[in-house]
Amino acid sequence: MASAAMAASSRALFRPHRLLLLPDPRRRRHLSASALASANAAATTVRRGVVDVLRERGLVEATTSEALGSSSAASGEQQKLKVYCGFDPTAESLHLGNLLGLVALSWFRRCGHTAVALVGGATGRVGDPSGKSAERPELDLAAVVANSDAIKSLIAQILTRAPEPSHLAQSGKEAILDKHEDALANSDQDLSEKSGNVGESMGSFVILDNYDWWKDITLLDFLKEVGKFARVGTMIAKESVKKRLNSEDGMSYTEFTYQLLQGYDFLYMFKNMGVNVQIGGSDQWGNITAGTDLIRKILQVEGAHGLTFPLLLKSDGTKFGKTEDGAIWLSPKMLSPYKFYQYFFSVPDVDVVRFMKILTFLSLDEIHDLEESMKKPGYVPNTVQRRLAEEVTRFVHGQEGVEEALKATEALRPGAQTQLDSQTIEGIADDVPSCSLPYDQVLKSPLVDLAASTGLLASKSAVRRLIKQGGLYLNNKKIDSEDKLVEEGDIVDGKVLLLSAGKKNKMVVRIS
Numbered sequence: 439m440a441s442a443a444m445a446a447s448s449r450a451l452f453r454p455h456r457l458l459l460l461p462d463p464r465r466r467r468h469l470s471a472s473a474l475a476s477a478n479a480a481a482t483t484v485r486r487g488v489v490d491v492l493r494e495r496g497l498v499e500a501t502t503s504e505a506l507g508s509s510s511a512a513s514g515e516q517q518k519l520k521v522y523c524g525f526d527p528t529a530e531s532l533h534l535g536n537l538l539g540l541v542a543l544s545w546f547r548r549c550g551h552t553a554v555a556l557v558g559g560a561t562g563r564v565g566d567p568s569g570k571s572a573e574r575p576e577l578d579l580a581a582v583v584a585n586s587d588a589i590k591s592l593i594a595q596i597l598t599r600a601p602e603p604s605h606l607a608q609s610g611k612e613a614i615l616d617k618h619e620d621a622l623a624n625s626d627q628d629l630s631e632k633s634g635n636v637g638e639s640m641g642s643f644v645i646l647d648n649y650d651w652w653k654d655i656t657l658l659d660f661l662k663e664v665g666k667f668a669r670v671g672t673m674i675a676k677e678s679v680k681k682r683l684n685s686e687d688g689m690s691y692t693e694f695t696y697q698l699l700q701g702y703d704f705l706y707m708f709k710n711m712g713v714n715v716q717i718g719g720s721d722q723w724g725n726i727t728a729g730t731d732l733i734r735k736i737l738q739v740e741g742a743h744g745l746t747f748p749l750l751l752k753s754d755g756t757k758f759g760k761t762e763d764g765a766i767w768l769s770p771k772m773l774s775p776y777k778f779y780q781y782f783f784s785v786p787d788v789d790v791v792r793f794m795k796i797l798t799f800l801s802l803d804e805i806h807d808l809e810e811s812m813k814k815p816g817y818v819p820n821t822v823q824r825r826l827a828e829e830v831t832r833f834v835h836g837q838e839g840v841e842e843a844l845k846a847t848e849a850l851r852p853g854a855q856t857q858l859d860s861q862t863i864e865g866i867a868d869d870v871p872s873c874s875l876p877y878d879q880v881l882k883s884p885l886v887d888l889a890a891s892t893g894l895l896a897s898k899s900a901v902r903r904l905i906k907q908g909g910l911y912l913n914n915k916k917i918d919s920e921d922k923l924v925e926e927g928d929i930v931d932g933k934v935l936l937l938s939a940g941k942k943n944k945m946v947v948r949i950s
């Protein structure tokens with residue numbers, strides 16, 4: 439009895455996980471028909487299509503094979519691709535740098551391919567060393583789960599808003615959003631039912647979480663069935679590892695393993711869902727090629743491809759990221775649509791055309807016309823930036839977000855006729871200096887005193903001078919008199935008031 443029970447329990451322990459792959463090449467036969475078809479299809483050259491579109495817009499840094507990127511393709515049907523981009527849930531929101539991945543996925547969809555956004559519920563617990571000079575702080579489990587949920591719903595909202603190419607806009611075809619792997623495995627069928635022809639319909643999208651497969655994989659399974667095929671020399675040679683090995687603290691075994699986790703994701707999705715392309719920022723090259731290598735070695739098939747896009751950099755040359763200062767968050771909870779819009783409205787002229795190509799779906803002809811308009815006499819500064827801001831804000835926050843941003847922008851213009859409300863003023867409070875004062879200290883106090891004591895201007899005499907020049911505003915209304923006292927009606931919604939010295943210098947005064 440006892441030995442039978444032991445045998446049963448050890449069978450359970452060593453039972454190979456249904457999703458792991460055995461090294462036996464005969465297992466090639468077990469690739470699903472659609473996975474093999476997709477793999478082989480992608481191995482042939484893709485006719486001028488999505489990769490060329492991405493390249494023209496400056497969204498291609500490198501590809502793992504010419505076959506994927508060549509535009510001098512042999513004639514024939516454009517191949518249907520299933521492409522994925524991963525995002526680790528290391529914050530509550532994605533940021534502007536991550537938007538490139540969503541834009542690129544949307545271009546694949548616009549060209550009729552299937553897009554997969556993968557949230558790294560498992561990899562987020564390990565931490566990607568790519569581009570990091572030190573070990574990442576460990577995230578607690580509850581935060582990973584909460585972040586994953588928030589990011590999934592953000593991605594769903596944004597990908598749903600990806601504009602269809604104009605020739606499809608009339609067709610009424612809808613994107614499929616499903617969290618289940620089966621939806622992806624069957625998406626060939628879904629697509630063909632909808633259109634019957636690749637490249638003539640908007641591709642579907644799916645959101646997955648890699649914790650769904652990692653949660654069942656044991657260390658022994660992993661070492662036997664994946665680790666065996668990874669060469670330590672190749673792993674050490676990756677940029678993300680090389681840099682860290684030379685640092686004082688070195689690198690943990692955990693982070694060293696990250697590339698294999700991401701590599702296995704690709705292998706898993708390739709085998710089970712026919713996902714044949716992985717995209718990511720250029721810092722992901724090592725992890726992406728870890729996947730294509732595993733697929734080649736374990737499944738012994740070609741047909742898995744990688745594509746990276748350049749990192750979007752700030753003017754100081756550092757990348758836009760979630761852990762760097764001054765993140766441009768995509769979630770309205772972390773950055774209001776108004777501030778998001780303002781960021782793009784203020785992009786310098788030298789960057790605006792590049793941003794248009796990278797971050798919007800406007801045609802290159804239209805972008806060229808906008809660029810030309812900037813050179814013409816009488817060009818009103820920031821007109822092109824306004825268009826950029828509208829397009830990107832619409833993609834990320836929807837038309838309501840654009841309207842909210844435009845309303846706040848207009849309302850906060852000194853001299854604007856729009857009646858300010860406390861929500862609009864609060865909306866800019868993170869961006870401009872603010873202070874809190876008790877109600878009775880504000881009510882009936884001379885405005886000259888308030889403007890000086892809050893630090894809007896350095897002294898009362900400077901405030902008086904500004905009033906004479908017509909440059910002091912209370913809630914956007916010009917103040918003409920040095921004797922003006924703050925009245926009850928000046929305290930917006932009983933909560934807040936806005937002082938402005940000229941156009942740029944503002945102070946939000948909250949009533950405590």
Ligand SMILES: Nc1ncnc2c1ncn2[C@@H]1O[C@H](COP(=O)(O)OP(=O)(O)OP(=O)(O)O)[C@@H](O)[C@H]1O
Pocket residue numbers: 523524525526527528534535536538539566717718719720721722747748749750751757758759760761762
């Ligand atoms: N500035 C950027 N420009 C282009 N792509 C980016 C940028 N920042 C991140 N990405 C890409 O977004 C995807 C998800 O990256 P990830 O979730 O690790 O964000 P991250 O900003 O790199 O995070 P962290 O700051 O924690 O390293 C990757 O493909 C990554 O290359």
Ligand SMILES: N[C@@H](Cc1ccc(O)cc1)C(=O)O
Pocket residue numbers: 523524525526556558561566648699700701703704722725
């Ligand atoms: N490593 C990626 C996220 C990612 C996670 C899992 C993957 O399979 C792919 C990508 C990043 O941190 O940017």
